[in-house]
Structure formats: C-alpha cells, structure tokens
Amino acid sequence: MTTASQTASQTASAAVSVQNPDLVLTPSATAGPYLAIGLTWDNGHGVVPVGTPGGFWIRGIVFDGLDEPVADALVETWQADPNGRFDHPDDPRGAQEYPDLTGFGRSQTVNGGEFSFYTLKPGRVPDGEGGLQAPHIDVSVFARGLLNRLVTRIYFEDEAEANAEDVVLNSVPEERRRTLLARRTEDGYRFDLNLQGDPETVFFSL
C-alpha cells in the first residue's frame, strides 16, 4: 500500500530530479598565491581554544618536490570529538560533551612553511563495516600549483593497536602507511606533508 503522503513525497523528489538532471559540478581551481586575503581566520588553528585541558599541538611542514617548504599553502582539518562523535546532523548520535570543539581547523604555512593546530585527540569512529576506525583527522591541502584540493588523513603513531585494525590504513600499501602517522613531540605531534618524492604522502580520492 502506498499512502497519499508517500506518493506526494515521491512526486516531489521526482520533480526535483526531472527539473534538475544531474547538474555539472562547479570545477575546482587553484587557491592561488593570494589565498591569505580571503581565507585568514583569527584563531583558525584552534580546533579547541588554545590551552583547553587535554589539548595538544599538531605541527607540520608542507614540502614540495625539491624538499623546499611550501610557504603559501592552506591546511584544513576535520575530526570527531574524543568520543568519536561529530557535531553534525548526519551523525545522529550528536556531539554533546565538547561544546568548545569545532572539529574544524584552518592554518596557513606562512611561518617557514609550518602549519599548526591545537586540538583534542578524536575518538574511534564506526567504519561502516562492523568495526571501528583508529583515531584520525581528515585533511585538505590547498595551494598555488594545486588545481584541486589534496585529501589525506592524520593518524597517530601511539595508537598502534587501533591503527592495525583500521580499514583505511589497511587499504594503503604497507610501506606507505607511515606517511599518515603523526609522530609524538614535546607539545603534541608532528605531521609533515610531502607533495612529491620519497616518501610522498598518501593522498586519497573521495
């Protein structure tokens, strides 16, 4: 039996697809050398306010194919809270416990090519295949010379057990996995990005 309201909603969604057959996506373009004009945020590096208990820094340098620091890149991050939840309507579990955590960070590599974020370690997130992913942070990289964004993930070297079970890490050739591991430092972790060369960071297609 199809109810009247189901029929109505089916008609409505059919109307949407008929009216708008798969529109051509707006093509990506490089952010160019002047991205600092439009994309500079005060405290953009604070995924939580700097000084939040339990927080730490993730710092890194973006290197080009000659191992020179890239001093005009923008690095952005997106992550779950320490309970593995996202502050987003498509995560129906909700993110209630960390109101100061935006989950999002934005940092430019203007100081000698270094970017930095102050954050909390994300929890484990369901992987959709019956398991849990290891703590990870999704990363976007934009820069002059990149016509489309680069996507990668930060994992943590001190989560060996969780990392061994992670479906995404396990989909990466073993010898390249270390390019996704942030290393412990005095005030947090270090995660460098190598755009080319050996070892080139693993980048993902979404």
Next chain:
Amino acid sequence: MTGTTSGSRLHLPRYRREDPSLRTPVGYPDYKSTGLRAPLRTPVDLPQRLTEVTGPLLGEDRVTALDADLTKRNGGEAMGQRIIVHGRVLDSDGRPVPHTLVEMWQANAHGRYRHVVDNWPAPLDPHFDGLGRVMTGDQGRYEFLTIKPGAYPWRNHHNAWRPAHIHFSLFGRAFTQRLITQMYFPDDPLFFQDPIFNAIPEGARTAAISRFDYDRTVDHWALAFEFDFVLRGRDQTPFETDDDGDVA
C-alpha cells in the same frame, strides 16, 4: 567498545563521485607551478565514511553585515565598475545548500591584489581590500556587491595574463563537498592563453563562467552577474549502519 555510539542506527548519506572526465586535475603541465607541487602518485580510493559525510557547519560568527559589500572600505568608495554577483549554492540534484559560508577574494579594478607578494606596477586602492564573506539564505542564495576585478600579468609564460576572476571558497554540508574555485566573466578574450582556465576539462568550463544578468542590474548604479555553485549531490539511497557500525 560502546562509548562511541548510541543505540540508534546511523543513516549515512553518500555523496556521488565526481565524473573523472569533468574533474579539474590537480596538476596541469602548462601551469608551471604544478610541476613541483602536484603529487606524482595515483591517489588511494577512500570510501566515504562518517568523517567524510559530515563537515564543519560554521561561519555565522565570522561574517559581519559589511562583508557582503566590498565597495566601501576605510570610509570611501572603491574605484571601478560596480557589480552585483549573486546566485545560489546547490548540490548536483539542484537542491539548495542553505546557511553555508561563502568566502571570496579578488584583485581590485586595476588587477592588483592587496598582498605582499603582488607587486606589479598597478595601483592599490585604499578603499578596496578584496575580501567578502556571506552565509547563504534559506534557499541557498548569496549576493555580493563588489567591483569588477581587472586582469593582471603573471610569470607563467611570456606575456601571460590571468582573465578577470573572483576566488570563491565553499563548505557545503560535508567534507566531501568542500570546494575552492574561481569564477570568470563571459566572453573574456584572455581565456585562450590561461592554463588555469584551460586545465578545466572542456565539458565543465562553462560551469566556471558567470552569466551577465541584465534583470538584476540596477539603473545608474551597478551591473550584475549570476553564478550558481554546484557541489556534489547525494545518492538517492543512503546507506545504513547499525550501532556496531555494520552496514544494514
């Protein structure tokens, strides 16, 4: 481990993959800066999971009422041709993306950016900083009042000129939808020699060009251009995972 989930099932959307024949490549040989920056290895496929189908829904607190009008800065009027740039943020099904942050930056009327790296001999404008921000409305609409940016030379090849363009940055509602792009103006005679424009696959180039919109011009005030942003849409059938993360 149960601390990460509640008892409810997760109904996760899935975003349609980009058509590779219409996707701007990361590197393009004619654009010289890609040579040492575009990765050389094939990217690894990342099936979308919770981290990729969620994303930052923010920006309201980073936007002020003045950010939609770039023509009045430092107590004066910017030089140049006043234009309205307006349109919608949509997904590829034509559904509006409401309440999402749109950031933009551009050169001034003389083709000069307010940036330490830009030092070609064209004047800066004390009343133009080239930065705009708005949130889209309920129907995904946005609007800026600005001035038409000028073309400018760059060092990519001999006598290289960038066609006039405005940079835009969009979040959509998911990490998967994040986009940084450049909007061009109709019939620009500089397209033929611009590698950043020509890196876009031919079938998608018109989607980077705004439309002159006479209906939205304002008599004795401003010309108008319309530009819709189209972000990746959702598959019709979402996938479900139960509280252990199993696909239903």
